[in-house]
Amino acid sequence: MSQPLSNTSKLCVHTITTKPWPIETAIDRFAAHGVKGMTVWRDALNGRDIAATGQRMRDAGLSVVSLCRGGFFPAATVAGRQAAIDDNRRAIDEAAALGAPLIVLVCGAVPGQPLDVSRAQIREGIEAVLPQAAAAGVRLAVEPLHPMYADSRSAINTMQQANDICDAINSPLVGVAVDVYHLWWDPQLQAEIERCGEAGRIFAFHICDWRTPTEDLLNDRGLMGEGCIPIRQIRGWVEGAGFDGFNEVEIFSNRLWAGDQEAFLGRIVEAYLQKS
């Protein structure tokens, strides 16, 4: 079990966590609350000068941790898969312009398409964009998603599968984003985090909580402490495996988005220090 966090030096918050705020507000308020890192969702950049937005983040003392999200490689047609590859190339360009060293991949799935077919398409898609990622100096993190998203969002649903696909691709640019929400239930989690760490592939660590009852499959995540995930224990495993990057607060919640975002951000910092 890790020690409690004593400060916010490794606190990163995703733009989607305070979705009602435009990114400019998020930059200002995150910095004012002592947040030190920011992961940017691509929709937050709509209509912005991306390079200038990245500079604004750095000027505010915020590290640009990653760009969310690439992926969604599987498709029923060759044209669909090519469109996904093209979109991931645009994401790499955006990450480079923003100054983000990492893109998080929600790998994708097609309802009704066998999962092993989708996994092969995911591997092909990642390999297709690797040369551009290398040229841009951008790394790619496979994020295994909870099995409740295996129908349409990701055919990669456990740390074991994420490690397996990284082994198959075998590039120093391709690693794993460990998200407690997706993975907390897995009895093999600790062992597979160790395996990932030994390969030097833990690229990101995302936190939030699992509420009981969860009322929406997508947008009912909890603030740390509101649910049942042993966040601190899992953080200990990740740190024990050699990860020393940011702890990224990524919460999708209709409930929390509906409230005052300034008060919510205060609660995030408090929960980060007390419950993470």
Add this chain to the structure above:
Amino acid sequence: MSQPLSNTSKLCVHTITTKPWPIETAIDRFAAHGVKGMTVWRDALNGRDIAATGQRMRDAGLSVVSLCRGGFFPAATVAGRQAAIDDNRRAIDEAAALGAPLIVLVCGAVPGQPLDVSRAQIREGIEAVLPQAAAAGVRLAVEPLHPMYADSRSAINTMQQANDICDAINSPLVGVAVDVYHLWWDPQLQAEIERCGEAGRIFAFHICDWRTPTEDLLNDRGLMGEGCIPIRQIRGWVEGAGFDGFNEVEIFSNRLWAGDQEAFLGRIVEAYLQKS
């Protein structure tokens, strides 16, 4: 891949699938549609003479396949765990009275209690009721539940875990209920079904489908063919592992319960023959 089903000789329907119907109506209508087996949820027996209800099912030509559900063994207190054991003993009495040879166990979980603690309590609970199950001639099926229920419904979430706990208990009375809804996403499913079959422990097979999007974590299951689960492929694995029992249609759906149940039952039979 299994062949399509050519008749309804192995079609079982759960009482909860046509929840708006009292069990007497379900018995009559299931029999009229050629359904040959029935799994009874305990709430359907409220206020009934259980032995007489079992006889009514047999008189209508319906096999009593199983009683749903026992389990929910974990609890934060000794008293809570004893209450769960007592309730499972009542379930065994009810199964014996009904003439059901099997009880399906939704094993339980306590939000915030470590999953390995819950798993130990599940094993202890099953072992505590085994003598009574043996005396009654009732078998017990551990049903691994989808990881989205790991918070509060079951700490057993994969076939591998179900096989492991059966190995640990090592009783001919304790096996596994394989439900495609909970397990379809697991890349180890085929191998673990084979392992379960080799041990002679596949006690039940439940079918329905996974809809995209799924709008409710509990009550938005699909009729076979409405979703992405490779039901026929999984049935082939189960049959290949030696299972020759009923294919049980277990659907929880606010949408389908809201419609005409007679028409729904007709669709179930059609989907069973064409999509299972």
